[in-house]
Amino acid sequence: MQSKKEATRQRILETAAKIISRDGFEALGVADVMKQAGLTHGGFYAHFPNRDALVAEALDYARKSSANTIALAVVQQLEQGAKPLTAYIEAYLSDAHVQASFQGEGCPVAALGSEFSRQENAIKTEAVKASQAFIEKLIALSDQKLTRANAFVLAGSLIGTLQLARSLKDQGDITGYLAATKHHLLSTFSL
Numbered sequence: 001m002q003s004k005k006e007a008t009r010q011r012i013l014e015t016a017a018k019i020i021s022r023d024g025f026e027a028l029g030v031a032d033v034m035k036q037a038g039l040t041h042g043g044f045y046a047h048f049p050n051r052d053a054l055v056a057e058a059l060d061y062a063r064k065s066s067a068n069t070i071a072l073a074v075v076q077q078l079e080q081g082a083k084p085l086t087a088y089i090e091a092y093l094s095d096a097h098v099q100a101s102f103q104g105e106g107c108p109v110a111a112l113g114s115e116f117s118r119q120e121n122a123i124k125t126e127a128v129k130a131s132q133a134f135i136e137k138l139i140a141l142s143d144q145k146l147t148r149a150n151a152f153v154l155a156g157s158l159i160g161t162l163q164l165a166r167s168l169k170d171q172g173d174i175t176g177y178l179a180a181t182k183h184h185l186l187s188t189f190s191l
Helices: 004-023 030-036 041-046 051-079 084-092 095-102 108-118 121-141 148-167 171-189
Strands: none
Touching: 004 030, 004 041, 004 051, 004 095, 004 108, 030 041, 030 051, 051 084, 051 095, 051 108, 051 121, 084 121, 084 148, 084 171, 095 148, 095 171, 108 121, 108 148, 121 148, 148 171
């Protein structure tokens, strides 16, 4: 069972993760995070030494949260007889994942990848971990049949497709492009 301090810290991280995933790193202000979390601004420093520490931990939280959500969708696909990599591609490029990304709950690499290189070192360290974890996950799901280079190409395709889908307004376009990309990736990479 979590202590009150741990529960409060968790609430701050969850709020910050949604803000950065939905609106970007620059949108995160300490006062706004604390207000959205239902806490006072002064309480922030009892949990984090500074904004960059919060952002780094929020990125890690967003990565783990997104991975857990996608894992649940993958399990459903596996129960229907899909291969692990196929199930992951289907879950990642789903309408549900795109919709979650609009709420700040989707893949943080897709939401924030273009901003990674402009961040402070602690945040860059978490960004590298998130990107590497993505590639390692794809290799593991392929039962080690994907080379690192092919996993990089697949990761780029998945992330890029989600980024582009987030920029579209028409749900029909989003669904159509997701389906076309899934078809292409499954024929290319499904082992």
